[in-house]
Amino acid sequence: MSDAAIIVAAGRGSRAGGPLPKQWQPLAGRRVADWTIAAIRKAGLWPIVVVLHPEDMGQELPSDILRVPGGASRDASVRAGLAALDPAKVENVLIHDVARPCVPQQVIADVRDALQQAEAAAPGLPVTDALWRGEAGQVTGTAPREGLFRAQTPQGFRLGPLLAAHAAHPGGAADDVEVARAAGLAVTITPGAEENLKITHPGDFARAEKILRGQMDIRLGNGYDVHAFTEGAGVWLCGVEIPHDRALLGHSDADVAMHAVTDAIYGALAEGDIGRHFPPSDPQWKGAASHIFLAHAVELAASKGYAISNVDCTIICEVPKIGPHAGAMQARMAEIMGLEVSRISVKATTSEKLGFTGRKEGIASIATALLVKA
Numbered sequence: 001m002s003d004a005a006i007i008v009a010a011g012r013g014s015r016a017g018g019p020l021p022k023q024w025q026p027l028a029g030r031r032v033a034d035w036t037i038a039a040i041r042k043a044g045l046w047p048i049v050v051v052l053h054p055e056d057m058g059q060e061l062p063s064d065i066l067r068v069p070g071g072a073s074r075d076a077s078v079r080a081g082l083a084a085l086d087p088a089k090v091e092n093v094l095i096h097d098v099a100r101p102c103v104p105q106q107v108i109a110d111v112r113d114a115l116q117q118a119e120a121a122a123p124g125l126p127v128t129d130a131l132w133r134g135e136a137g138q139v140t141g142t143a144p145r146e147g148l149f150r151a152q153t154p155q156g157f158r159l160g161p162l163l164a165a166h167a168a169h170p171g172g173a174a175d176d177v178e179v180a181r182a183a184g185l186a187v188t189i190t191p192g193a194e195e196n197l198k199i200t201h202p203g204d205f206a207r208a209e210k211i212l213r214g215q216m217d218i219r220l221g222n223g224y225d226v227h228a229f230t231e232g233a234g235v236w237l238c239g240v241e242i243p244h245d246r247a248l249l250g251h252s253d254a255d256v257a258m259h260a261v262t263d264a265i266y267g268a269l270a271e272g273d274i275g276r277h278f279p280p281s282d283p284q285w286k287g288a289a290s291h292i293f294l295a296h297a298v299e300l301a302a303s304k305g306y307a308i309s310n311v312d313c314t315i316i317c318e319v320p321k322i323g324p325h326a327g328a329m330q331a332r333m334a335e336i337m338g339l340e341v342s343r344i345s346v347k348a349t350t351s352e353k354l355g356f357t358g359r360k361e362g363i364a365s366i367a368t369a370l371l372v373k374a
Contacts, residue, residue, distance in 0.1 A: 001091035003112055005045035005154065006081035009033055009098035010053045010070025016099075017202040023098045024059065027205060028212040029309060029372065035101035035212060037065065040154075043108040045094060049081045075173045079166050087159055095176050096154035099199040102211045103154070110190040111156040120157045120180045123192035124149035151175060152192040161185055217373040219306065221268025223260040228362035235363070237315060237322070238329035238346055239291050239336060244320045248363060251280040255290035257315050257346070257365040261333070262290070264311065264369035265297040269304060291336045298337050306371040308337060312345040317363040322348035 013022035023033040030038075033050075040048055041062075050061060051070040061067060068084050070077030078095060085093060092115045094108065107123050114121035127148040133141040155176050162176065165183035173179045177187050195211045197204060232247020236255040248254035263273045271277070274293050278285045301308060311333070315322050322329075326346050334341045351357045357364055 002046050002089060003044075003092045003094065003115075003156075004085050004090040004159070005040045005043075005048045006078060006085075006093060006095045007033075007036060007040060007048065007050045007098050008070070008074060008077050008081070008095065009036075009056070010051050010077040011074070011099075012053070013099065013199075015200055016204070021053070021056070022199050024056070025205070027101060027199075028209045028216070032101050032199060032208075033059075033061075033098050036096065036098050036103070037062065039101065039103050039105070040094075040096060040108075043105055043112075045108075047085070047090075049084045050098075051077045051081045073171060074175070075166065075169065075171055075179060078176060078179075082159075082163055082166060085159060087163070090159050092156055093159050093162065094154035094156045097198055100153055100196055101199070102208055102215075103196045104193045107152070107191070107193050107196055108154060111154055114188045114190050115156050115158065118186065118188040119161050120155070120177070120185045121188040121190050122155035122177050123152040123190045123196070125152065125192040125194065126150075149189060150192065151177065152196050152198075157185075217306075219268035219371040219373075221264040221266065221369045221371070223263030223265075223267060223273075223367040223369070224365070225256045225259040225263065226356075226362060226364045227254045227256040227259075228356075229360070235320065236290065237325070237363075238313065239332035240325055240329045242320050242322075242325050252278075252285055252288045252293070253290050256363050257313050257329070257367070258290040258294050258333070260365040260367035261311055261313050261369065262294045262297045264367040265294075265301055265308065265371070268369050268371045269297075269301060269306070271297075271300060294333075294336050301371055305373045307373070308339060308343070309370040309372050310343040310345070311337070311339075311367060311369045313347070313365060313367040315346070315348040315363060315365050316351055316357050317348065318350050318353065318357060318360050322346075 009023045016022035018025050024031050049066045054069045066084050068080050111121045127145045131143040131145050132139045165179050169179045227248040227250050229246040230249035234241050234243050235248050236253045238257045329346045330341050330344045333344045356362055
C-alpha cells in the first residue's frame, strides 16, 4: 500500500495574468507545474496523478506521471483524479494545488505522519493579522481571529473514506477538507509554511521565484584551452570538422572549443579538468573524439543531480572563419549534451592580430557553463 498524490492542474488561473494558464508559465527556469511535480516526486509519493484541463492533455510531463482530464469544478477534477487510483494499492492520498510550487518537504512529511493516526490531515497557518470587515473601501467592523487558520495543501486523506465523502457530496466545495468534514471526517491540522504560497496574482511569481532561487544550488564553471596548428587539412571545433589548410595539434582530436566547454562543466562540479578524467599519458585516448569527454562531463553532472542550464563558448582565432559553421556547431553540441539549441552559444572573435592567435599559430577557446540543482 502506498501514499499517492493528486495534483490539481485543470484551472485557467486568469487572475495571475500572462498569456498562458499560470501552471504553464515560466518560473525560475522551469514551468510552475514542473516545480510542483518535482516537489511531490521528491517526497516519494506514488503514483502521481496530474488532473489537467482537456486542452492541456498534450502538455509535456514526465512519462511516469498519470494524466487525467479534469471537470468543470475543483471537486469534479479531484473526483477524476481519485478514479485513477487503485484502492487495493493506495492507502492514503495527498491532494495538492499545482499553483503551490514552493511546498517544503517538511509540510508534506507532517501530513503523511499525521495520517498514521488520523483519517484526514491538512496544513494550515494560524491567522495573526487583525481582521476587518469592509464595504466600499471603508472599514465597517472587525472580526476575531482566534481559532482561524489559512488553509494550505497538500491535504491528506485515507483513500477509502475520501472516495465515499466525494460520492456523497453535492459539489461546489472550496477544498477537500470541506468535502471530508461534510462526511463527518475529523481533520487534523498540521503545520503549514509561509513559503508554501499559492500563485494567484501576477506579483506572486516574483515571490515564488525568490523562494525557489534560495533553494537552488547554482554552480558556475569556466574552461580555457589552447591548441597549436600543425600539418593537416581541417580542424575539429564543437564536434564539427571545418576545412582548413592546417589541423590542431593535440593528444585527442584537439577540439579546443569542446575541451573548454568540458572543462567548464568539470569546473562547476569542482571535478578538475579533462586531464584528471582522461589522462594524456593513457594511450587509449590518443586521437579520441572529444565528444567522449563532453558526454562524460554531462553524465557526471546528471549523476550529482545537476542540470546544465546553458553554455557559452567563445573561440578566439584569426582563421578559419567560424561564422558560417556556428549553427552546425551549436546543433552538434546540443545533440551531445541533450540540450535545446537555444541553450548553447557558440561565437568567435579575433585577438586583433595580437599574440599567438593573431599570428595564426593556433586557436584558443573560453567557455562558461551554468549548472543548477533544485
